Amino acid sequence: MHTHFRLVFLTALLASFSAFAEQSPVNIHLDMGGGTGLDHAVPLTGAAIKVDTTLLKSVLGPVAPQIEAFGISTFNNFVGYLDQGAAFGAGIGVRLRLFNDEKGYLFNPGTTHRGNLWGSWYFDAHFAYGFAKVANELGPGFDIGTGYEFSLVEALHIGPVVTFRMLGPHQMLMAGLSVSIGAPDTIPAEADFDDDGISGDADKCPDQAGPKETNGCPIEDKDKDGTNDKTDKCVDVAGPKENGGCPWGDKDKDGVLDNDDKCVDVAGPKENAGCPWGDKDKDGVLDNDDKCVDQSGPKENAGCPDTDKDADGTVDRLDACIDVAGEKDNKGCPYPDTDKDGVNDRVDNCINEAGPATNQGCPEKVKQLVVITREKLVIKDKVYFDLNKATLQKRSFALLDQVSAVLKQHTEITLVQVEGHTDNTGVPEQNLKLSQERADSVKDYLVKQGVDASRVKAVGFGQEKPADSNDTPAGRDNNRRVEFNIIGK
Numbered sequence: 001m002h003t004h005f006r007l008v009f010l011t012a013l014l015a016s017f018s019a020f021a022e023q024s025p026v027n028i029h030l031d032m033g034g035g036t037g038l039d040h041a042v043p044l045t046g047a048a049i050k051v052d053t054t055l056l057k058s059v060l061g062p063v064a065p066q067i068e069a070f071g072i073s074t075f076n077n078f079v080g081y082l083d084q085g086a087a088f089g090a091g092i093g094v095r096l097r098l099f100n101d102e103k104g105y106l107f108n109p110g111t112t113h114r115g116n117l118w119g120s121w122y123f124d125a126h127f128a129y130g131f132a133k134v135a136n137e138l139g140p141g142f143d144i145g146t147g148y149e150f151s152l153v154e155a156l157h158i159g160p161v162v163t164f165r166m167l168g169p170h171q172m173l174m175a176g177l178s179v180s181i182g183a184p185d186t187i188p189a190e191a192d193f194d195d196d197g198i199s200g201d202a203d204k205c206p207d208q209a210g211p212k213e214t215n216g217c218p219i220e221d222k223d224k225d226g227t228n229d230k231t232d233k234c235v236d237v238a239g240p241k242e243n244g245g246c247p248w249g250d251k252d253k254d255g256v257l258d259n260d261d262k263c264v265d266v267a268g269p270k271e272n273a274g275c276p277w278g279d280k281d282k283d284g285v286l287d288n289d290d291k292c293v294d295q296s297g298p299k300e301n302a303g304c305p306d307t308d309k310d311a312d313g314t315v316d317r318l319d320a321c322i323d324v325a326g327e328k329d330n331k332g333c334p335y336p337d338t339d340k341d342g343v344n345d346r347v348d349n350c351i352n353e354a355g356p357a358t359n360q361g362c363p364e365k366v367k368q369l370v371v372i373t374r375e376k377l378v379i380k381d382k383v384y385f386d387l388n389k390a391t392l393q394k395r396s397f398a399l400l401d402q403v404s405a406v407l408k409q410h411t412e413i414t415l416v417q418v419e420g421h422t423d424n425t426g427v428p429e430q431n432l433k434l435s436q437e438r439a440d441s442v443k444d445y446l447v448k449q450g451v452d453a454s455r456v457k458a459v460g461f462g463q464e465k466p467a468d469s470n471d472t473p474a475g476r477d478n479n480r481r482v483e484f485n486i487i488g489k
Contacts, residue, residue, distance in 0.1 A: 024054065024155055024182025024183060024184065025053060025054060025055055025183070025184065026051065026052075026053050026182070026183050026184075027051070027052050027053070027054070027064070027180055027181070027182050027183070028049070028050070028051050028180065028181045028183065029048075029049070029050040029051075029052075029178055029179070029180045029181075030047065030048075030049055030178065030179045030180075031047060031048045031049075031050065031145075031147075031161050031163065031176060031177075031178045032046075032047045032176045032177055032178075032179075033045070033046065033047075033161070033174050033175050033176015033177060034046070034174060034175070034176060035163075035172055035173050035174030035175055035176075036172070036173060036174075037074075037170060037171065037172050038171040038172060038173055039169065039170055039171050040170075042074055042075075043074070043075065044072055044073070044074055044172055044174060045072070045073050046070060046071055046072040046073065046174055047070065047071055048068050048069065048070035048071075048163075049068065049069050049070075050066055050067070050068040050095070050124065051066065051067055051068075052064040052065060052066035052067075052094075052095045053065060062096055062097050062098065063094050063095070063096050064094060064095045064096075064097070065092075065093075065094060066092070066093055066094055066095045066124060066126070067090070067091070067092050067093075068090060068091045068092075068093070068126055068128070068143075069088075069089070069090045070088070070089050070090070070091070070128075070165075071086060071087070071088045071089075072086065072087050072088075072089075072130075072165075072172065073086040073087075074086075082132055082137065082138075082170075086132075087130050087131060087132040087137070087138055087167070088130070088131050089128050089129055089130035089131060089138070089167060090128065090129060091126030091127055091128030091129070091142075091143065092126055092127055093124060093125045093126030093127060094124065094125060095122060095123070095124040096122060096123045096124070097120055097121075097122040098120065098121045098122060098123075119148050119149060119150045119151075119159060120148065120149050120150075120151075120157070120159075121146070121147075121148050122146065122147055122148075122149070123144070123145070123146050124144070124145050124146075125142065125143065125144045125145070126142060126143050127140075127141075127142050128140070128141050128142055128143055128165070128167065129141070129167075130167035130168060137168065138167045138168040138170065139167065139168035140167075140168070141165065141166040141167035141168060142165075142166055143163055143164060143165040143166070144163070144164050145161055145162060145163035145164070146161070146162055147159055147160060147161035147162065147178050148160060149161075149178060149180060155181060155182030155183070156179075156180070156181055156182075157178075157179070157180040157181075157182075158177065158178065158179050158180070159177070159178055160175065160176070160177060160178070161175065161176060161177065161178040162174070162175045163175075191206070193206045193207055194206060194207055194208055194209040194210075194216070195209060196209035196210055196211070196216055197212070198210075198212060198215070198216035202215065202216065203215065203216035204216055204217050205217035205218065214228070222235045222236060223235060223236055223237055223238040223239075223245070224238060225238035225239055225240070225241075225245055226241060227239070227241045227244070227245030231244070231245065232244065232245030232246075233245055233246050234246035234247070240259075242259075243259065248260075251264045251265060252264060252265055252266055252267040252268075252274070253267060254267035254268055254269070254270075254274055255270060256268070256269075256270050256273070256274030260273065260274065261273065261274030261275075262274055262275050263275035263276070269288075271288070272288065277289075280293045280294060281293060281294055281295055281296045281297075281303070282296065283295075283296035283297055283298070283303055284299060285297070285298075285299050285302070285303030289302065289303065290302065290303030290304075291303055291304050292304035292305065300317060301315075301317050309322045309323060310322055310323055310324055310325045310326075310332070311325065312324075312325035312326050312327075312328070312332055313328050313332075314326065314328050314331065314332030318331065318332065319331065319332030319333075320332055320333050321333035321334070327346065329374060329489075330346070338351050338352060339351060339352055339353055339354045339355075339361070340354065341353075341354035341355055341356070341357075341361050342357060343355070343356075343357050343360070343361030346372065346410075346412075347360065347361070347371075347372045347373075348360065348361035348362075348372075349361055349362050349368050349370060349372065349402070349405070349406055349409070350362035350363070350409075351409050360372070368380075368402065369381050369398070369399045369402050370399070370402045370403055370406050372406060372410065374486070375485065375486055376483065376484055376485045376486055377403060377406060377416065377484035377486065379399055379403070379482075379484065381399045382396075382399075382481065382482075383396045383399060383400065383438075383442060383481075383482040384396045385438055385441070388434065389434075390434065390437035390438045390440070390441045391441070392441055392442070392445060397445075400442065400445050400446065400449070401449060403446060403484060404445075404446045404449035404450060404451050405449075407446065407451045407455065407456075408449075408450055408451060412489060413455070413486055413488070413489055414455060414488035414489060415454075415455055415456075415457060415486075415487050415488025416455065416456055416457070416484050416485065416486055416487070416488075417457045417458075417459055417484070417485045417486075417487050418439045418442045418443050418446075418456060418457065418458045418459070418482065418483075418484060419439060419459050419460075419461060419465075419482065419483045419484075419485060420434075420435035420436060420437075420438040420439035420442075420458070420459070420460040420461065420482055421435055421461050421462070421463075421465055421466075421467070421479060421480065421481050421482070421483070422434060422435050422462055422463050422479065422480055423463060423466070423470050423475075423476035423477075423479040423480055424463045424466070424470045424476075424479075425470075425476065428462060428463055429462075431462040431463045432460055432461070432462030432463075432464075433460070433462075434460070434462075435460030435461055435462045436458070436459070436460025436462075437460070438460070438482065439458035439459055439460050439482065440458045440460075442458065442482055443456045443457075443458040455488075457487070463479070466479045467479055467481060
């Protein structure tokens with residue numbers, strides 16, 4: 001019962017230490033030291049080379065198969081022990097390492113490795129056979145040792161060791177220093193020195209943090225844009241990962257980068273995602289400025305159709321009186337009728353005296369010879385001159401008096417052009433001169449009647465602008481005329 005309990009306890013102990021098994025596949029140990037014989041108090045020196053493997057640790061846990069070769073020497077004056085010389089031997093056994101110190105080091109420059117600095121305690125035991133010069137001097141036996149070692153750097157350990165050895169008739173106790181080397185160097189499966197979440201040999205850069213996709217090595221990112229240089233198409237220029245680490249371009253040079261530009265080949269404003277504004281109703285007003293994208297309208301009305309509320313022919317945006325019909329040349333407002341005679345002031349020759357429309361709004365006591373239109377003062381009679389002269393005949397005075405009266409009342413007419421015309425009889429140059437002189441005579445008369453000279457312009461056209469045919473006397477008579485054209489209002 002007690003034997004069974006001890007077996008179970010030993011199995012559990014070994015299992016609990018399995019995590020601390022040596023990590024290197026092959027471990028080489030050099031033990032050096034001195035001691036004494038126990039059957040004869042003889043000073044001894046010796047060394048042993050031990051080689052073990054952890055390749056079977058999945059089965060054996062912390063127990064590693066081990067072989068050894070050793071040598072022991074004594075001094076010549078100790079006659080009768082090891083035949084006054086040296087003995088050699090070999091053995092096979094196991095090594096039990098209770099702690100794994102390969103994740104902590106006393107000295108390891110250039111790394112950030114950290115871990116157990118308490119060292120490792122181990123036991124080893126071997127069946128051995130010793131050879132000496134004298135037959136039967138040594139023979140079969142065993143040794144058992146224990147030691148404690150510290151890691152200097154990765155896979156290099158050093159520490160004290162004590163070994164009891166029994167070979168043939170001799171028993172020896174030796175102590176010294178053990179140096180161990182792991183080959184090849186490995187990292188403990190649970191070690192994560194750079195805290196990057198990748199442990200053991202899976203971390204190809206154990207002292208530099210890096211992501212899993214690069215096996216724990218830091219990403220090389222020359223332009224610091226978050227894209228690994230191996231996949232970065234623009235290693236010297238920062239750019240988003242979705243564009244291969246290159247900055248977005250602007251193919252159409254519209255200021256909208258191609259990743260946001262819905263029309264990369266055609267320039268357009270940022271507000272329309274880099275696309276040019278359209279003109280859905282084809283009215284010349286782009287949709288971004290058009291308040292009626294489905295109806296054509298002028299730019300002045302923000303792309304909406306013009307309306308004419310009072311139906312007077314003047315669209316509302318230009319109509320100063322949108323609820324009252326009026327004249328187009330009066331901004332859509334009706335002209336006033338000061339004398340209330342039904343003739344609006346614009347065409348009323350007598351603004352302050354009532355009269356019928358048939359007499360241009362003047363009392364019938366004086367027949368009106370002047371009609372006001374938008375383009376001219378139409379005269380119902382002629383201006384008469386002496387033959388081939390610019391002298392006004394008296395029968396023209398009544399007409400010209402009415403012209404001057406109209407101009408004085410209608411100050412909105414800022415400039416009237418008095419035009420002199422002739423027929424084609426005679427020399428053209430003389431006709432031109434005569435027409436100019438006659439126009440000047442009319443202007444002078446109007447000015448004398450109180451019309452401001454700046455409001456009258458005299459121009460002679462000679463025979464250049466006939467109003468009728470020059471082939472008949474009546475036609476030529478019609479061509480000899482004076483006209484009053486309104487050119488300023």
